[in-house]
Amino acid sequence: MRVVEAFRAAYGAAPQTVWRAPGRVNLIGEHTDYNDGFVLPFAVPWGVTAAITPRTDDTIRLLSLQAPGEPVTIASHDQSAGWTRYVVGVFAMLGERVRGADIAIDGDVPQGAGLSSSAALEVAVASALNDLHGLGLTPMEIALLSQKAENDFVGMPCGIMDQAASALCQEGHALFLDCRSLASRNIPLDLAAHGLSMLIIDTQVHHQHADGEYAKRRAECESAARKLGVPALRDVTDLAAALDQLQGDERKRTMHIVTENHRVEALIGLLRAGAVAEIGALLNASHLSLRDQYEVSSPELDVAVEAAVKGGARGARMTGGGFGGSAIALVPVDRLASVEESVTGAYAEHGFQAPRFLTTTPARGAHRLA
CATH class of the missing domain: 3.30.70.890 (GHMP kinase, C-terminal domain)
Structure with a gap:
Protein backbone atom coordinates (compact mmCIF):
# COMPACT_ATOMS: atom_id res chain seq x y z
CA MET A 1 0.00 0.00 0.00
CA ARG A 2 1.70 3.16 -1.19
CA VAL A 3 0.37 5.38 1.61
CA VAL A 4 2.04 3.04 4.13
CA GLU A 5 5.31 3.17 2.19
CA ALA A 6 5.11 6.97 2.09
CA PHE A 7 4.36 7.08 5.83
CA ARG A 8 7.32 4.85 6.62
CA ALA A 9 9.65 6.92 4.42
CA ALA A 10 8.53 10.19 6.03
CA TYR A 11 8.31 9.14 9.67
CA GLY A 12 10.62 6.14 10.01
CA ALA A 13 8.08 3.53 11.08
CA ALA A 14 4.83 1.93 9.93
CA PRO A 15 1.54 3.68 10.84
CA GLN A 16 -0.51 2.31 13.73
CA THR A 17 -3.72 2.30 11.67
CA VAL A 18 -4.93 2.95 8.12
CA TRP A 19 -8.51 3.95 7.28
CA ARG A 20 -10.25 4.66 4.00
CA ALA A 21 -13.40 6.71 3.45
CA PRO A 22 -15.16 7.21 0.10
CA GLY A 23 -16.58 10.14 -1.80
CA ARG A 24 -20.23 10.05 -2.83
CA VAL A 25 -22.78 10.60 -5.56
CA ASN A 26 -26.30 11.70 -4.72
CA LEU A 27 -28.77 9.50 -6.57
CA ILE A 28 -31.72 11.81 -5.80
CA GLY A 29 -32.78 14.34 -3.18
CA GLU A 30 -31.04 17.58 -4.19
CA HIS A 31 -31.07 20.70 -1.98
CA THR A 32 -33.46 18.89 0.35
CA ASP A 33 -30.87 18.36 3.10
CA TYR A 34 -30.93 21.91 4.50
CA ASN A 35 -34.73 21.82 4.28
CA ASP A 36 -34.84 18.93 6.80
CA GLY A 37 -35.76 16.60 3.95
CA PHE A 38 -34.71 13.28 2.45
CA VAL A 39 -31.60 12.34 0.48
CA LEU A 40 -30.40 9.14 -1.19
CA PRO A 41 -26.63 9.18 -1.81
CA PHE A 42 -24.31 6.26 -2.37
CA ALA A 43 -20.57 5.92 -1.84
CA VAL A 44 -18.26 5.74 -4.86
CA PRO A 45 -15.13 3.58 -5.25
CA TRP A 46 -12.84 6.61 -5.03
CA GLY A 47 -11.90 8.08 -1.69
CA VAL A 48 -9.21 9.11 0.78
CA THR A 49 -6.88 6.83 2.72
CA ALA A 50 -5.35 8.07 5.99
CA ALA A 51 -2.38 6.37 7.66
CA ILE A 52 -1.94 7.64 11.22
CA THR A 53 0.17 7.22 14.34
CA PRO A 54 -0.68 9.35 17.41
CA ARG A 55 1.84 11.68 19.04
CA THR A 56 2.27 12.66 22.67
CA ASP A 57 2.43 16.39 21.88
CA ASP A 58 0.00 18.75 20.10
CA THR A 59 1.83 18.72 16.77
CA ILE A 60 0.25 17.40 13.58
CA ARG A 61 2.63 16.35 10.82
CA LEU A 62 0.79 15.97 7.51
CA LEU A 63 2.00 14.39 4.30
CA SER A 64 -0.17 14.19 1.18
CA LEU A 65 0.77 12.05 -1.79
CA GLN A 66 -1.19 14.54 -3.91
CA ALA A 67 1.03 17.41 -2.68
CA PRO A 68 4.55 15.94 -2.87
CA GLY A 69 7.19 17.28 -0.55
CA GLU A 70 8.16 17.14 3.08
CA PRO A 71 5.43 16.68 5.72
CA VAL A 72 3.72 19.92 6.77
CA THR A 73 4.07 20.53 10.52
CA ILE A 74 1.21 22.44 12.14
CA ALA A 75 -0.30 22.95 15.57
CA SER A 76 -3.48 20.99 16.30
CA HIS A 77 -5.65 24.14 16.21
CA ASP A 78 -3.92 26.02 13.38
CA GLN A 79 -6.51 27.61 11.04
CA SER A 80 -4.15 28.21 8.14
CA ALA A 81 -5.63 28.05 4.65
CA GLY A 82 -5.64 25.07 2.33
CA TRP A 83 -6.58 21.41 2.48
CA THR A 84 -4.95 20.94 5.90
CA ARG A 85 -7.91 22.76 7.51
CA TYR A 86 -10.15 19.75 6.95
CA VAL A 87 -7.77 17.58 8.95
CA VAL A 88 -7.04 20.11 11.67
CA GLY A 89 -10.76 20.81 11.99
CA VAL A 90 -11.38 17.18 12.96
CA PHE A 91 -8.73 17.44 15.68
CA ALA A 92 -10.27 20.72 16.88
CA MET A 93 -13.73 19.13 17.15
CA LEU A 94 -12.31 16.21 19.17
CA GLY A 95 -10.67 18.67 21.56
CA GLU A 96 -8.82 17.21 24.50
CA ARG A 97 -9.76 13.65 23.58
CA VAL A 98 -6.81 13.56 21.16
CA ARG A 99 -3.42 15.21 20.85
CA GLY A 100 -1.18 15.37 17.78
CA ALA A 101 -0.42 12.76 15.12
CA ASP A 102 1.79 11.83 12.21
CA ILE A 103 -0.42 11.42 9.15
CA ALA A 104 0.00 10.42 5.51
CA ILE A 105 -2.91 10.99 3.12
CA ASP A 106 -3.57 9.43 -0.27
CA GLY A 107 -6.66 10.30 -2.31
CA ASP A 108 -8.00 9.17 -5.67
CA VAL A 109 -11.28 11.10 -5.83
CA PRO A 110 -11.38 12.71 -9.30
CA GLN A 111 -10.75 16.40 -8.70
CA GLY A 112 -13.48 18.90 -9.51
CA ALA A 113 -16.18 16.33 -10.23
CA GLY A 114 -18.22 17.20 -7.13
CA LEU A 115 -17.75 13.80 -5.48
CA SER A 116 -17.00 15.26 -2.04
CA SER A 117 -13.34 14.57 -1.43
CA SER A 118 -13.43 16.92 1.56
CA ALA A 119 -15.97 14.77 3.41
CA ALA A 120 -13.93 11.66 2.57
CA LEU A 121 -10.82 13.27 4.07
CA GLU A 122 -12.64 14.32 7.24
CA VAL A 123 -14.29 10.95 7.76
CA ALA A 124 -11.10 8.97 7.08
CA VAL A 125 -9.15 10.98 9.67
CA ALA A 126 -11.98 10.99 12.23
CA SER A 127 -12.48 7.22 11.84
CA ALA A 128 -8.77 6.55 12.31
CA LEU A 129 -8.60 8.73 15.43
CA ASN A 130 -11.72 7.09 16.80
CA ASP A 131 -10.05 3.72 16.31
CA LEU A 132 -6.65 4.73 17.72
CA HIS A 133 -8.00 6.40 20.84
CA GLY A 134 -10.92 4.03 21.51
CA LEU A 135 -13.39 6.92 21.50
CA GLY A 136 -16.39 4.68 20.82
CA LEU A 137 -17.98 7.03 18.26
CA THR A 138 -20.67 5.56 16.03
CA PRO A 139 -20.49 6.10 12.25
CA MET A 140 -23.21 8.78 12.51
CA GLU A 141 -21.32 10.51 15.32
CA ILE A 142 -18.22 10.48 13.13
CA ALA A 143 -20.28 12.00 10.30
CA LEU A 144 -21.67 14.73 12.59
CA LEU A 145 -18.22 15.54 13.97
CA SER A 146 -16.82 15.76 10.44
CA GLN A 147 -19.68 18.03 9.35
CA LYS A 148 -19.06 20.26 12.36
CA ALA A 149 -15.39 20.49 11.42
CA GLU A 150 -16.37 21.71 7.95
CA ASN A 151 -19.08 24.07 9.24
CA ASP A 152 -17.30 25.59 12.23
CA PHE A 153 -13.61 25.27 11.37
CA VAL A 154 -13.43 25.41 7.58
CA GLY A 155 -16.45 27.74 7.32
CA MET A 156 -18.46 25.82 4.71
CA PRO A 157 -22.16 25.56 5.73
CA CYS A 158 -22.71 22.10 4.23
CA GLY A 159 -25.46 19.72 5.27
CA ILE A 160 -24.91 16.27 6.74
CA MET A 161 -25.36 14.25 3.53
CA ASP A 162 -21.76 14.02 2.30
CA GLN A 163 -20.22 12.98 5.61
CA ALA A 164 -23.07 10.56 6.39
CA ALA A 165 -22.66 8.85 3.02
CA SER A 166 -18.92 8.53 3.52
CA ALA A 167 -19.31 7.08 7.02
CA LEU A 168 -22.45 4.93 6.75
CA CYS A 169 -22.85 3.59 3.21
CA GLN A 170 -22.69 -0.11 2.43
CA GLU A 171 -21.45 -1.71 -0.77
CA GLY A 172 -24.27 -2.31 -3.24
CA HIS A 173 -26.61 0.05 -1.41
CA ALA A 174 -27.78 3.66 -1.39
CA LEU A 175 -28.25 5.43 1.95
CA PHE A 176 -31.72 6.77 2.70
CA LEU A 177 -31.20 9.58 5.19
CA ASP A 178 -33.79 11.71 6.97
CA CYS A 179 -31.83 14.93 7.45
CA ARG A 180 -34.01 16.02 10.39
CA SER A 181 -34.08 12.91 12.57
CA LEU A 182 -30.81 11.49 11.13
CA ALA A 183 -32.56 8.13 10.87
CA SER A 184 -31.00 6.16 8.05
CA ARG A 185 -31.15 2.82 6.33
CA ASN A 186 -29.28 1.25 3.45
CA ILE A 187 -31.43 0.42 0.43
CA PRO A 188 -30.20 -2.30 -2.00
CA LEU A 189 -29.02 -0.81 -5.31
CA ASP A 190 -27.63 -3.69 -7.36
CA LEU A 191 -27.20 -2.07 -10.75
Whole structure:
Protein backbone atom coordinates (compact mmCIF):
# COMPACT_ATOMS: atom_id res chain seq x y z
CA MET A 1 0.00 0.00 0.00
CA ARG A 2 1.70 3.16 -1.19
CA VAL A 3 0.37 5.38 1.61
CA VAL A 4 2.04 3.04 4.13
CA GLU A 5 5.31 3.17 2.19
CA ALA A 6 5.11 6.97 2.09
CA PHE A 7 4.36 7.08 5.83
CA ARG A 8 7.32 4.85 6.62
CA ALA A 9 9.65 6.92 4.42
CA ALA A 10 8.53 10.19 6.03
CA TYR A 11 8.31 9.14 9.67
CA GLY A 12 10.62 6.14 10.01
CA ALA A 13 8.08 3.53 11.08
CA ALA A 14 4.83 1.93 9.93
CA PRO A 15 1.54 3.68 10.84
CA GLN A 16 -0.51 2.31 13.73
CA THR A 17 -3.72 2.30 11.67
CA VAL A 18 -4.93 2.95 8.12
CA TRP A 19 -8.51 3.95 7.28
CA ARG A 20 -10.25 4.66 4.00
CA ALA A 21 -13.40 6.71 3.45
CA PRO A 22 -15.16 7.21 0.10
CA GLY A 23 -16.58 10.14 -1.80
CA ARG A 24 -20.23 10.05 -2.83
CA VAL A 25 -22.78 10.60 -5.56
CA ASN A 26 -26.30 11.70 -4.72
CA LEU A 27 -28.77 9.50 -6.57
CA ILE A 28 -31.72 11.81 -5.80
CA GLY A 29 -32.78 14.34 -3.18
CA GLU A 30 -31.04 17.58 -4.19
CA HIS A 31 -31.07 20.70 -1.98
CA THR A 32 -33.46 18.89 0.35
CA ASP A 33 -30.87 18.36 3.10
CA TYR A 34 -30.93 21.91 4.50
CA ASN A 35 -34.73 21.82 4.28
CA ASP A 36 -34.84 18.93 6.80
CA GLY A 37 -35.76 16.60 3.95
CA PHE A 38 -34.71 13.28 2.45
CA VAL A 39 -31.60 12.34 0.48
CA LEU A 40 -30.40 9.14 -1.19
CA PRO A 41 -26.63 9.18 -1.81
CA PHE A 42 -24.31 6.26 -2.37
CA ALA A 43 -20.57 5.92 -1.84
CA VAL A 44 -18.26 5.74 -4.86
CA PRO A 45 -15.13 3.58 -5.25
CA TRP A 46 -12.84 6.61 -5.03
CA GLY A 47 -11.90 8.08 -1.69
CA VAL A 48 -9.21 9.11 0.78
CA THR A 49 -6.88 6.83 2.72
CA ALA A 50 -5.35 8.07 5.99
CA ALA A 51 -2.38 6.37 7.66
CA ILE A 52 -1.94 7.64 11.22
CA THR A 53 0.17 7.22 14.34
CA PRO A 54 -0.68 9.35 17.41
CA ARG A 55 1.84 11.68 19.04
CA THR A 56 2.27 12.66 22.67
CA ASP A 57 2.43 16.39 21.88
CA ASP A 58 0.00 18.75 20.10
CA THR A 59 1.83 18.72 16.77
CA ILE A 60 0.25 17.40 13.58
CA ARG A 61 2.63 16.35 10.82
CA LEU A 62 0.79 15.97 7.51
CA LEU A 63 2.00 14.39 4.30
CA SER A 64 -0.17 14.19 1.18
CA LEU A 65 0.77 12.05 -1.79
CA GLN A 66 -1.19 14.54 -3.91
CA ALA A 67 1.03 17.41 -2.68
CA PRO A 68 4.55 15.94 -2.87
CA GLY A 69 7.19 17.28 -0.55
CA GLU A 70 8.16 17.14 3.08
CA PRO A 71 5.43 16.68 5.72
CA VAL A 72 3.72 19.92 6.77
CA THR A 73 4.07 20.53 10.52
CA ILE A 74 1.21 22.44 12.14
CA ALA A 75 -0.30 22.95 15.57
CA SER A 76 -3.48 20.99 16.30
CA HIS A 77 -5.65 24.14 16.21
CA ASP A 78 -3.92 26.02 13.38
CA GLN A 79 -6.51 27.61 11.04
CA SER A 80 -4.15 28.21 8.14
CA ALA A 81 -5.63 28.05 4.65
CA GLY A 82 -5.64 25.07 2.33
CA TRP A 83 -6.58 21.41 2.48
CA THR A 84 -4.95 20.94 5.90
CA ARG A 85 -7.91 22.76 7.51
CA TYR A 86 -10.15 19.75 6.95
CA VAL A 87 -7.77 17.58 8.95
CA VAL A 88 -7.04 20.11 11.67
CA GLY A 89 -10.76 20.81 11.99
CA VAL A 90 -11.38 17.18 12.96
CA PHE A 91 -8.73 17.44 15.68
CA ALA A 92 -10.27 20.72 16.88
CA MET A 93 -13.73 19.13 17.15
CA LEU A 94 -12.31 16.21 19.17
CA GLY A 95 -10.67 18.67 21.56
CA GLU A 96 -8.82 17.21 24.50
CA ARG A 97 -9.76 13.65 23.58
CA VAL A 98 -6.81 13.56 21.16
CA ARG A 99 -3.42 15.21 20.85
CA GLY A 100 -1.18 15.37 17.78
CA ALA A 101 -0.42 12.76 15.12
CA ASP A 102 1.79 11.83 12.21
CA ILE A 103 -0.42 11.42 9.15
CA ALA A 104 0.00 10.42 5.51
CA ILE A 105 -2.91 10.99 3.12
CA ASP A 106 -3.57 9.43 -0.27
CA GLY A 107 -6.66 10.30 -2.31
CA ASP A 108 -8.00 9.17 -5.67
CA VAL A 109 -11.28 11.10 -5.83
CA PRO A 110 -11.38 12.71 -9.30
CA GLN A 111 -10.75 16.40 -8.70
CA GLY A 112 -13.48 18.90 -9.51
CA ALA A 113 -16.18 16.33 -10.23
CA GLY A 114 -18.22 17.20 -7.13
CA LEU A 115 -17.75 13.80 -5.48
CA SER A 116 -17.00 15.26 -2.04
CA SER A 117 -13.34 14.57 -1.43
CA SER A 118 -13.43 16.92 1.56
CA ALA A 119 -15.97 14.77 3.41
CA ALA A 120 -13.93 11.66 2.57
CA LEU A 121 -10.82 13.27 4.07
CA GLU A 122 -12.64 14.32 7.24
CA VAL A 123 -14.29 10.95 7.76
CA ALA A 124 -11.10 8.97 7.08
CA VAL A 125 -9.15 10.98 9.67
CA ALA A 126 -11.98 10.99 12.23
CA SER A 127 -12.48 7.22 11.84
CA ALA A 128 -8.77 6.55 12.31
CA LEU A 129 -8.60 8.73 15.43
CA ASN A 130 -11.72 7.09 16.80
CA ASP A 131 -10.05 3.72 16.31
CA LEU A 132 -6.65 4.73 17.72
CA HIS A 133 -8.00 6.40 20.84
CA GLY A 134 -10.92 4.03 21.51
CA LEU A 135 -13.39 6.92 21.50
CA GLY A 136 -16.39 4.68 20.82
CA LEU A 137 -17.98 7.03 18.26
CA THR A 138 -20.67 5.56 16.03
CA PRO A 139 -20.49 6.10 12.25
CA MET A 140 -23.21 8.78 12.51
CA GLU A 141 -21.32 10.51 15.32
CA ILE A 142 -18.22 10.48 13.13
CA ALA A 143 -20.28 12.00 10.30
CA LEU A 144 -21.67 14.73 12.59
CA LEU A 145 -18.22 15.54 13.97
CA SER A 146 -16.82 15.76 10.44
CA GLN A 147 -19.68 18.03 9.35
CA LYS A 148 -19.06 20.26 12.36
CA ALA A 149 -15.39 20.49 11.42
CA GLU A 150 -16.37 21.71 7.95
CA ASN A 151 -19.08 24.07 9.24
CA ASP A 152 -17.30 25.59 12.23
CA PHE A 153 -13.61 25.27 11.37
CA VAL A 154 -13.43 25.41 7.58
CA GLY A 155 -16.45 27.74 7.32
CA MET A 156 -18.46 25.82 4.71
CA PRO A 157 -22.16 25.56 5.73
CA CYS A 158 -22.71 22.10 4.23
CA GLY A 159 -25.46 19.72 5.27
CA ILE A 160 -24.91 16.27 6.74
CA MET A 161 -25.36 14.25 3.53
CA ASP A 162 -21.76 14.02 2.30
CA GLN A 163 -20.22 12.98 5.61
CA ALA A 164 -23.07 10.56 6.39
CA ALA A 165 -22.66 8.85 3.02
CA SER A 166 -18.92 8.53 3.52
CA ALA A 167 -19.31 7.08 7.02
CA LEU A 168 -22.45 4.93 6.75
CA CYS A 169 -22.85 3.59 3.21
CA GLN A 170 -22.69 -0.11 2.43
CA GLU A 171 -21.45 -1.71 -0.77
CA GLY A 172 -24.27 -2.31 -3.24
CA HIS A 173 -26.61 0.05 -1.41
CA ALA A 174 -27.78 3.66 -1.39
CA LEU A 175 -28.25 5.43 1.95
CA PHE A 176 -31.72 6.77 2.70
CA LEU A 177 -31.20 9.58 5.19
CA ASP A 178 -33.79 11.71 6.97
CA CYS A 179 -31.83 14.93 7.45
CA ARG A 180 -34.01 16.02 10.39
CA SER A 181 -34.08 12.91 12.57
CA LEU A 182 -30.81 11.49 11.13
CA ALA A 183 -32.56 8.13 10.87
CA SER A 184 -31.00 6.16 8.05
CA ARG A 185 -31.15 2.82 6.33
CA ASN A 186 -29.28 1.25 3.45
CA ILE A 187 -31.43 0.42 0.43
CA PRO A 188 -30.20 -2.30 -2.00
CA LEU A 189 -29.02 -0.81 -5.31
CA ASP A 190 -27.63 -3.69 -7.36
CA LEU A 191 -27.20 -2.07 -10.75
CA ALA A 192 -25.16 -4.89 -12.32
CA ALA A 193 -27.87 -7.47 -11.59
CA HIS A 194 -30.19 -5.43 -13.80
CA GLY A 195 -27.64 -4.88 -16.58
CA LEU A 196 -27.22 -1.25 -15.62
CA SER A 197 -24.37 1.11 -14.81
CA MET A 198 -24.25 4.58 -13.29
CA LEU A 199 -22.37 6.95 -15.55
CA ILE A 200 -20.96 10.14 -14.06
CA ILE A 201 -20.65 12.92 -16.63
CA ASP A 202 -18.19 15.49 -15.31
CA THR A 203 -18.83 18.77 -17.12
CA GLN A 204 -15.45 20.06 -15.87
CA VAL A 205 -17.20 23.40 -15.37
CA HIS A 206 -17.91 25.26 -12.14
CA HIS A 207 -19.49 28.69 -12.47
CA GLN A 208 -18.21 31.39 -10.16
CA HIS A 209 -21.57 32.54 -8.82
CA ALA A 210 -22.42 29.12 -7.39
CA ASP A 211 -21.62 29.89 -3.75
CA GLY A 212 -23.67 33.08 -3.61
CA GLU A 213 -26.59 31.45 -5.39
CA TYR A 214 -26.48 28.51 -2.97
CA ALA A 215 -26.85 30.89 -0.03
CA LYS A 216 -29.64 32.72 -1.86
CA ARG A 217 -31.60 29.48 -2.44
CA ARG A 218 -31.25 28.56 1.21
CA ALA A 219 -32.53 31.99 2.30
CA GLU A 220 -35.49 31.75 -0.09
CA CYS A 221 -36.47 28.37 1.35
CA GLU A 222 -36.25 29.63 4.92
CA SER A 223 -38.33 32.70 4.04
CA ALA A 224 -40.97 30.55 2.33
CA ALA A 225 -41.17 28.25 5.36
CA ARG A 226 -41.71 31.24 7.66
CA LYS A 227 -44.52 32.56 5.47
CA LEU A 228 -46.15 29.12 5.46
CA GLY A 229 -45.82 28.78 9.22
CA VAL A 230 -43.81 25.53 9.10
CA PRO A 231 -40.39 24.71 10.60
CA ALA A 232 -39.03 23.77 7.16
CA LEU A 233 -40.35 23.14 3.65
CA ARG A 234 -40.17 19.43 4.41
CA ASP A 235 -43.29 20.01 6.58
CA VAL A 236 -45.52 21.23 3.72
CA THR A 237 -48.31 18.65 3.35
CA ASP A 238 -50.69 20.49 1.00
CA LEU A 239 -48.55 21.74 -1.87
CA ALA A 240 -51.36 23.41 -3.80
CA ALA A 241 -52.44 25.43 -0.75
CA ALA A 242 -48.85 26.37 0.00
CA LEU A 243 -48.21 27.58 -3.55
CA ASP A 244 -51.32 29.79 -3.34
CA GLN A 245 -49.66 31.65 -0.47
CA LEU A 246 -46.35 32.26 -2.23
CA GLN A 247 -45.10 34.21 -5.23
CA GLY A 248 -42.10 34.32 -7.52
CA ASP A 249 -38.92 32.49 -6.62
CA GLU A 250 -40.15 31.35 -3.21
CA ARG A 251 -43.07 29.62 -4.90
CA LYS A 252 -40.75 27.83 -7.32
CA ARG A 253 -38.27 26.79 -4.63
CA THR A 254 -41.08 25.33 -2.52
CA MET A 255 -42.43 23.37 -5.46
CA HIS A 256 -39.02 21.78 -6.02
CA ILE A 257 -38.34 20.86 -2.40
CA VAL A 258 -41.75 19.30 -1.77
CA THR A 259 -41.82 17.32 -5.02
CA GLU A 260 -38.17 16.27 -4.66
CA ASN A 261 -38.88 14.74 -1.26
CA HIS A 262 -41.73 12.81 -2.86
CA ARG A 263 -39.40 11.66 -5.64
CA VAL A 264 -36.93 10.29 -3.08
CA GLU A 265 -39.66 8.24 -1.44
CA ALA A 266 -41.01 7.07 -4.80
CA LEU A 267 -37.57 6.01 -5.97
CA ILE A 268 -37.02 4.01 -2.79
CA GLY A 269 -40.35 2.28 -3.43
CA LEU A 270 -39.17 1.25 -6.90
CA LEU A 271 -35.84 -0.03 -5.56
CA ARG A 272 -37.55 -2.06 -2.86
CA ALA A 273 -39.84 -3.57 -5.52
CA GLY A 274 -36.81 -4.52 -7.61
CA ALA A 275 -37.79 -2.11 -10.40
CA VAL A 276 -34.31 -0.59 -10.69
CA ALA A 277 -34.60 0.10 -14.41
CA GLU A 278 -37.75 2.16 -13.78
CA ILE A 279 -36.11 4.86 -11.64
CA GLY A 280 -34.94 6.75 -14.71
CA ALA A 281 -38.16 8.74 -15.05
CA LEU A 282 -37.69 10.09 -11.52
CA LEU A 283 -34.12 11.13 -12.33
CA ASN A 284 -35.42 13.02 -15.38
CA ALA A 285 -38.14 14.71 -13.34
CA SER A 286 -35.64 15.71 -10.67
CA HIS A 287 -33.44 17.37 -13.27
CA LEU A 288 -36.31 19.31 -14.82
CA SER A 289 -37.32 20.55 -11.38
CA LEU A 290 -33.75 21.58 -10.54
CA ARG A 291 -33.51 23.36 -13.88
CA ASP A 292 -36.89 25.11 -13.95
CA GLN A 293 -38.03 25.45 -10.32
CA TYR A 294 -34.77 25.63 -8.35
CA GLU A 295 -32.78 27.17 -11.20
CA VAL A 296 -29.41 25.66 -10.28
CA SER A 297 -28.56 23.87 -13.51
CA SER A 298 -26.28 25.16 -16.27
CA PRO A 299 -26.14 24.85 -20.06
CA GLU A 300 -23.43 22.18 -19.74
CA LEU A 301 -25.52 20.10 -17.33
CA ASP A 302 -28.67 20.46 -19.42
CA VAL A 303 -26.89 19.37 -22.59
CA ALA A 304 -25.31 16.40 -20.77
CA VAL A 305 -28.68 15.20 -19.45
CA GLU A 306 -30.54 15.65 -22.73
CA ALA A 307 -27.80 13.99 -24.79
CA ALA A 308 -27.45 11.09 -22.36
CA VAL A 309 -31.16 10.28 -22.62
CA LYS A 310 -31.06 10.61 -26.41
CA GLY A 311 -28.08 8.24 -26.45
CA GLY A 312 -29.96 5.53 -24.59
CA ALA A 313 -29.80 6.33 -20.87
CA ARG A 314 -32.88 5.29 -18.87
CA GLY A 315 -32.73 8.64 -17.08
CA ALA A 316 -30.30 11.37 -16.08
CA ARG A 317 -30.01 14.42 -13.88
CA MET A 318 -27.55 16.93 -12.49
CA THR A 319 -26.17 15.91 -9.11
CA GLY A 320 -24.75 18.14 -6.40
CA GLY A 321 -25.21 21.83 -5.77
CA GLY A 322 -25.42 22.81 -9.42
CA PHE A 323 -24.06 25.53 -11.74
CA GLY A 324 -21.60 22.97 -13.08
CA GLY A 325 -20.03 19.85 -11.65
CA SER A 326 -21.46 16.49 -12.70
CA ALA A 327 -24.58 14.80 -14.02
CA ILE A 328 -25.42 11.14 -13.52
CA ALA A 329 -27.06 8.84 -16.03
CA LEU A 330 -28.61 5.41 -15.50
CA VAL A 331 -27.37 3.47 -18.52
CA PRO A 332 -27.81 -0.11 -19.73
CA VAL A 333 -24.30 -1.55 -19.85
CA ASP A 334 -24.57 -2.23 -23.58
CA ARG A 335 -25.44 1.43 -24.22
CA LEU A 336 -22.52 3.05 -22.37
CA ALA A 337 -20.49 3.74 -25.49
CA SER A 338 -23.54 5.17 -27.27
CA VAL A 339 -24.34 7.52 -24.37
CA GLU A 340 -20.76 8.75 -24.08
CA GLU A 341 -20.65 9.33 -27.85
CA SER A 342 -23.94 11.23 -27.74
CA VAL A 343 -22.80 13.52 -24.92
CA THR A 344 -19.36 14.11 -26.44
CA GLY A 345 -20.94 15.01 -29.78
CA ALA A 346 -23.44 17.39 -28.19
CA TYR A 347 -20.66 19.12 -26.25
CA ALA A 348 -18.65 19.60 -29.45
CA GLU A 349 -21.70 21.06 -31.21
CA HIS A 350 -22.16 23.60 -28.40
CA GLY A 351 -18.48 24.47 -28.25
CA PHE A 352 -18.13 23.16 -24.70
CA GLN A 353 -14.97 21.66 -23.26
CA ALA A 354 -14.99 17.87 -23.67
CA PRO A 355 -16.60 16.15 -20.68
CA ARG A 356 -15.02 13.41 -18.55
CA PHE A 357 -16.81 10.09 -17.99
CA LEU A 358 -16.63 7.81 -14.96
CA THR A 359 -18.66 4.66 -14.35
CA THR A 360 -19.43 3.76 -10.78
CA THR A 361 -21.19 1.27 -8.56
CA PRO A 362 -22.29 1.77 -4.92
CA ALA A 363 -19.22 1.23 -2.76
CA ARG A 364 -18.41 0.62 0.89
CA GLY A 365 -18.33 3.38 3.50
CA ALA A 366 -15.45 4.12 5.87
CA HIS A 367 -13.46 1.05 6.88
CA ARG A 368 -10.13 0.02 8.32
CA LEU A 369 -7.45 -1.25 5.94
CA ALA A 370 -4.65 -1.98 8.43
